[in-house]
Amino acid sequence: MVEEESDVNQHDKCSVEWTLDVIGGKWKGVIVFHLLEGKKRFNEFRRRIPGVTQRMLTLQLRELERDGVVHRKVYSEVPPRVEYSLTEFGQTLEPIIRNMKTWGDEYARRVAERQAEGQ
Amino acid sequence: MVEEESDVNQHDKCSVEWTLDVIGGKWKGVIVFHLLEGKKRFNEFRRRIPGVTQRMLTLQLRELERDGVVHRKVYSEVPPRVEYSLTEFGQTLEPIIRNMKTWGDEYARRVAERQAEGQ
DNA sequence: CAGAATCCAGAGGGATACTG
DNA sequence: CAGTATCCCTCTGGATTCTG
Numbered sequence: 001m002v003e004e005e006s007d008v009n010q011h012d013k014c015s016v017e018w019t020l021d022v023i024g025g026k027w028k029g030v031i032v033f034h035l036l037e038g039k040k041r042f043n044e045f046r047r048r049i050p051g052v053t054q055r056m057l058t059l060q061l062r063e064l065e066r067d068g069v070v071h072r073k074v075y076s077e078v079p080p081r082v083e084y085s086l087t088e089f090g091q092t093l094e095p096i097i098r099n100m101k102t103w104g105d106e107y108a109r110r111v112a113e114r115q116a117e118g119q
Numbered sequence: 120m121v122e123e124e125s126d127v128n129q130h131d132k133c134s135v136e137w138t139l140d141v142i143g144g145k146w147k148g149v150i151v152f153h154l155l156e157g158k159k160r161f162n163e164f165r166r167r168i169p170g171v172t173q174r175m176l177t178l179q180l181r182e183l184e185r186d187g188v189v190h191r192k193v194y195s196e197v198p199p200r201v202e203y204s205l206t207e208f209g210q211t212l213e214p215i216i217r218n219m220k221t222w223g224d225e226y227a228r229r230v231a232e233r234q235a236e237g238q
Numbered sequence: 239c240a241g242a243a244t245c246c247a248g249a250g251g252g253a254t255a256c257t258g
Numbered sequence: 259c260a261g262t263a264t265c266c267c268t269c270t271g272g273a274t275t276c277t278g
Contacts, residue, residue, distance in 0.1 A: 033135045078259090
């Protein structure tokens with residue numbers, strides 16, 4: 001009813017935040033990024049994501065699973081095997097993640113440039 | 120040289136993370152989103168972002184400023200006036216933020232649907 | 239108006255050791 | 259291999275009060 005200047009309302013605000021709630025975690029973006037190429041196993045992530053600890057990897061994967069982004073398939077074998085993959089819903093994150101990668105590249109380039117300037 | 124399966128290397132990984140380092144903060148996405156429409160003043164943010172505290176708003180704005188995303192213009196007046204706007208570099212975040220909004224909408228819709236199912 | 243300062247709780251996140 | 263379990267600490271973030 002009131003139109004004023006508020007073409008941006010509560011709804012708009014929350015939408016952006018929902019997304020950050022889902023992929024804003026320290027390692028979640030990277031995890032999803034790696035899953036874009038296909039399913040991955042637990043230790044594959046550890047190798048591909050230097051710096052992540054077992055604990056954090058587990059926690060972040062569990063949250064992504066809970067949010068319906070990642071699917072976790074357990075094979076009843078010895079030794080155990082678990083495969084992580086993106087759900088259909090998780091796939092819809094692809095544009096965002098790709099954008100984030102592109103932007104991050106540019107950002108890194110920019111930072112490097114600044115340092116090269118001795119500034 | 121070695122091509123193996125590693126078309127994804129350290130570099131790819133970091134890029135996604137740089138981006139999250141810059142806009143992964145709890146309120147940063149929303150702040151940038153609002154700035155897409157134009158410059159904003161401190162208390163405008165407070166009105167548009169219910170839930171954010173003065174402290175956090177200040178901190179997140181300062182970080183965005185430090186990272187070259189946001190420009191802070193102070194007018195020497197009484198009462199004081201400060202206007203925040205996106206830098207040129209900050210503008211390049213637009214696609215990501217818009218994507219995040221779209222995805223967040225879909226996510227919210229999905230969550231609402233689940234709850235409606237009583238599940 | 240646009241914050242700075244202070245205090246405080248809790249979540250996020252790391253290191254290490256252990257397990258089915 | 260793919261985790262749990264603990265301990266511990268930092269840093270995020272909220273509430274409140276004060277200021278140029």
